[in-house]
Amino acid sequence: xxxxxxxxxxxxxxxxxxxxxxxxxxxxxxxxxxxxxxxxxxxxxxxxxxxxxxxxxxxxxxxxxxxxxxxxxxxxxxxxxxxxxxxxxxxxxxxxxxxxxxxxxxxxxxxxxxxxxxxxxxxxxxxxxxxxxxxxxxxxxxxxxxxxxxxxxxxxxxxxxxxxxxxxxxxxxxxxxxxxxxxxxxxxxxxxxxxxxxxxxxxxxxxxxxxxxxxxxxxxxxxxxxxxxxxxxxxxxxxxxxxxxxxxxxxxxxxxxxxxxxxxxxxxxxxxxxxxxxxxxxxxxxxxxxxxxxxxxxxxxxxxxxxxxxxxxxxxxxxxxxxxxxxxxxxxxxxxxxxxxxxxxxxxxxxxxxxxxxxxxxxxxxxxxxxxxxxxxxxxxxxxxxxxxxxxxxxxxxxxxxxxxxxxxxxxxxxxxxxxxxxxxxxxxxxxxxxxxxxxxxxxxxxxxxxxxxxxxxxxxxxxxxxxxxxxxxxxxxxxxxxxxxxxxxxxxxxxxxxxxxxxxxxxxxxxxxxxxxxxxxxxxxxxxxxxxxxxxxxxxxxxxxxxxxxxxxxxxxxxxxxxxxxxxxxxxxxxxxxxxxxxxxxxxxxxxxxx
Numbered sequence: 309x310x311x312x313x314x315x316x317x318x319x320x321x322x323x324x325x326x327x328x329x330x331x332x333x334x335x336x337x338x339x340x341x342x343x344x345x346x347x348x349x350x351x352x353x354x355x356x357x358x359x360x361x362x363x364x365x366x367x368x369x370x371x372x373x374x375x376x377x378x379x380x381x382x383x384x385x386x387x388x389x390x391x392x393x394x395x396x397x398x399x400x401x402x403x404x405x406x407x408x409x410x411x412x413x414x415x416x417x418x419x420x421x422x423x424x425x426x427x428x429x430x431x432x433x434x435x436x437x438x439x440x441x442x443x444x445x446x447x448x449x450x451x452x453x454x455x456x457x458x459x460x461x462x463x464x465x466x467x468x469x470x471x472x473x474x475x476x477x478x479x480x481x482x483x484x485x486x487x488x489x490x491x492x493x494x495x496x497x498x499x500x501x502x503x504x505x506x507x508x509x510x511x512x513x514x515x516x517x518x519x520x521x522x523x524x525x526x527x528x529x530x531x532x533x534x535x536x537x538x539x540x541x542x543x544x545x546x547x548x549x550x551x552x553x554x555x556x557x558x559x560x561x562x563x564x565x566x567x568x569x570x571x572x573x574x575x576x577x578x579x580x581x582x583x584x585x586x587x588x589x590x591x592x593x594x595x596x597x598x599x600x601x602x603x604x605x606x607x608x609x610x611x612x613x614x615x616x617x618x619x620x621x622x623x624x625x626x627x628x629x630x631x632x633x634x635x636x637x638x639x640x641x642x643x644x645x646x647x648x649x650x651x652x653x654x655x656x657x658x659x660x661x662x663x664x665x666x667x668x669x670x671x672x673x674x675x676x677x678x679x680x681x682x683x684x685x686x687x688x689x690x691x692x693x694x695x696x697x698x699x700x701x702x703x704x705x706x707x708x709x710x711x712x713x714x715x716x717x718x719x720x721x722x723x724x725x726x727x728x729x730x731x732x733x734x735x736x737x738x739x740x741x742x743x744x745x746x747x748x749x750x751x752x753x754x755x756x757x758x759x760x761x762x763x764x765x766x767x768x769x770x771x772x773x774x775x776x777x778x779x780x781x782x783x784x785x786x787x788x789x790x791x792x793x794x795x796x797x798x799x800x801x802x803x804x805x806x807x808x809x810x811x812x813x814x815x816x817x818x819x820x821x822x823x824x825x826x827x828x829x830x831x832x833x834x835x836x837x838x839x840x841x842x843x844x845x846x847x848x849x850x851x852x853x854x855x856x857x858x859x860x861x862x863x864x865x866x867x868x869x870x871x872x873x874x875x876x877x878x879x880x881x882x883x884x885x886x887x888x889x890x891x892x893x894x895x896x897x898x899x900x901x902x903x904x
Contacts, residue, residue, distance in 0.1 A: 334661050334685075335370040335401070336394035336448075337362070338387060340417075342406030344377045347423050353507050354405035357456065357516035361403055364520045368563050370401060380419030383435050391447045392703050396660050396685040399561060400448035402440065405516065408457025408483055414438060415483045417457055424466070438486070441495055447701065449685045449735070450561055451493035452530065456515055458483050458499035486554045491737040494561075495554040496534060498541075506545050514544040515551060523563060530561040559732070583607045585732040591719040592618040597733050600680070645671065645694060649706040653694060656704050657682060685735075695758045720803040722750040722765050722898075736760060738903045742781040752804065756796040760903040761786060763801040763822060767897055771823060771867050774899045775842060783903030785825030787841045790849050797824065797900055798870060798885035807898040821870030821884065822898040828857075828866045828889070835859035835889065839868075850887065857889035866890075 341358035343351040355376050362372045373390050375382070394400065407418040411427070416434035418424075424433060437455055444451045485501050498505040498515040508514045518540035522533045531553070538551050579602050586594040595615035599608060645653075647669035657664040657678045664678035676692035683692075686701045699706055718725075727743040734740065738760050739753060750765040762781070766774060778784050788794040801807040801822050809820045825842035828834075835857040839847060853871050871888030 334397045335368070335399045336390070336397040337365045337370040337372045337401040337403070338390045339372065339374045339403045340378055340383065340386075340405065341376050342378060342418070342420050345407065345420050345422070348407070351406065351507075353513045353516065354456070356511050357405045357513055358403055360512055360520045361516060361523075364523050365401060368524055377420050379421040380433050380435060383417065383419055387440065387443065391443060393659070395447040395701065395703065396662070396682050397448045398685060399450050399452065399563075400444050401452045402444055403454040403456065404437070404440070405456040408437065408455065409434070410484045413484060413487070415455070415486075417455075441493060445491065445493050447686060449492065450557055450559060452561070453493060453495045454498070454519065455483070455496065456498040456505060456513065458497060458503060458505040491556050491741065494530060494534075494557050497552045498549070500550045500552045503549055506549055508544065514541050514549070526564050527562065528564070530563065531555060579605045579607060582732055583611065585729040586611070588726060588729045589733060590614075593716065593718045594733050646707050649694075650675070652704055652706065653679070653702070656702055660702070698758070717754040717800060718752050722752045722763060722804050722806065724748070724750055738782055742783070742901070742903060745777070745781040752800065754796070754800045756793060761797060761800055762901040762903070763804075763807060763898060764901060765806055765898050769899070771827070774823065775825070778899075778901040781901055781903065783901050784842045785823065786900040786902035787825045787843050787845050788849070788851075789841070789845055791851070794849070794851050795885055801870075801898065801900065802884060809897050819872045819884070820888065820890065821872075822900050823867055823869050824900045825902070826868040826887070851885065853886035853888050856887060859889065
């Protein structure tokens with residue numbers, strides 16, 4: 309049986325369906341063929357296989373980095389250098405050919421110097437395949453990883469026979485199913501779990517020969533290409549070998565867009581699909597993203613009108629310095645960077661294929677746009693600002709980092725966002741995963757200093773249940789550890805009245821806002837003892853409203869909400885971003901999630 313492991317966000321349609329074809333501007337490939345093993349007989353195909361595939365990839369405009377017969381240390385060093393050079397590619401192609409093995413539920417690619425005398429040798433002599441996938445995912449917009457390492461492996465067999473029972477050795481043939489997340493990647497194994505990949509009778513293995521034969525098929529999406537590969541391999545091996553695909557791509561990938569009407573049709577579909585997704589979202593953020601990606605689109609005028617209209621009605625700034633609300637050609641304040649830092653950034657961007665202009669140490673619009681493009685390709689919030697995570701992904705060390713007072717907001721009001729539409733518009737996999745968990749709730753979202761924040765409408769949900777939901781979404785109830793972070797979280801939810809509950813009970817008018825991740829431990833002395841953040845971060849900042857915490861009236865107050873109060877109904881005494889301790893173990897109307 310052909311096994312295709314689809315995730316909910318890997319929406320694949322063809323021709324006039326909702327496609328987001330990724331017509332790559334930058335392509336890079338990392339290929340390893342290990343055949344000459346020091347402690348096992350040589351494999352005849354891996355070197356020839358990667359050479360064949362390298363030729364095809366070069367014709368498809370990939371920058372190809374080919375390696376033969378690498379040790380464990382050389383595999384890690386070569387991959388690291390490749391990612392440093394080609395990080396941020398639109399499509400990254402990885403092909404691993406050689407011996408692999410499974411151990412305790414994980415798959416490993418084996419270096420040529422492996423001996424594997426005991427289980428303690430595995431970390432030093434093998435490379436976890438899921439670690440390779442994760443590293444590639446983090447440094448490219450879309451990844452295609454091919455693992456052709458399911459061969460009959462004398463090293464693994466000897467390892468299991470020496471350390472375990474004979475039956476255990478038989479049960480551990482081949483590789484195990486992939487269990488970790490592969491968001492933004494397609495991972496292809498040359499054989500199903502427990503199967504052995506065949507060398508065939510020719511110069512190349514049946515799998516590699518078929519991959520090379522079909523990769524450059526014009527106007528064919530990569531999943532269609534792989535279906536043909538599966539069919540070829542099954543036929544040639546008489547169903548003894550069945551490749552398996554784990555597809556978590558949120559976009560379609562066409563490696564060879566042909567000329568003529570078919571190619572033009574695919575290009576049009578790309579623009580149309582994003583325009584339809586943004587129309588469904590209908591947010592200032594969405595229209596801004598569309599104009600950033602397709603400034604010359606035939607839909608650009610309509611997108612600009614929609615964006616301008618929403619900007620006027622919402623009266624807020626979407627904080628993408630590279631594209632939103634920033635006059636082209638205007639020089640931007642570097643927000644803490646030195647001239648040397650900026651030159652280093654500009655030089656690095658140039659080596660990675662992003663046009664940041666001359667390395668003159670001036671943070672102008674061109675440099676901001678290059679940073680934003682790099683962030684989008686690396687699935688970081690596309691702000692155009694050099695934050696810590698951006699510098700780490702780029703591989704540069706600076707004297708300081710930028711902190712923005714202009715965060716990104718999705719919209720003024722919470723909505724039920726379609727995970728499929730978000731997957732086409734946004735590049736942050738944290739948001740896509742969280743949106744799937746929260747798809748039945750109305751949410752709004754934003755970014756501040758690389759962290760993602762989500763405001764969730766959840767009427768009177770118990771506080772522990774809200775924290776559990778936040779954990780399922782990939783984070784925790786928000787930790788507002790500074791004035792700037794607190795102000796951002798307040799602005800995120802301040803304009804949607806549904807996040808606020810008004811009470812005229814007692815003296816004056818009380819308005820309770822969303823709950824976040826500050827709570828009082830059971831052993832804490834009332835009213836001000838034992839207050840803690842859910843992630844155990846030290847409490848260095850609080851923003852209590854006047855007279856708080858006050859332990860309510862007759863109850864133990866254990867949780868905190870945003871709060872504003874006024875004695876004069878026409879004059880608010882507090883700003884609304886201050887805090888109040890509440891005695892009911894519920895979230896009121898809403899809560900805020902933070903995801904690192």
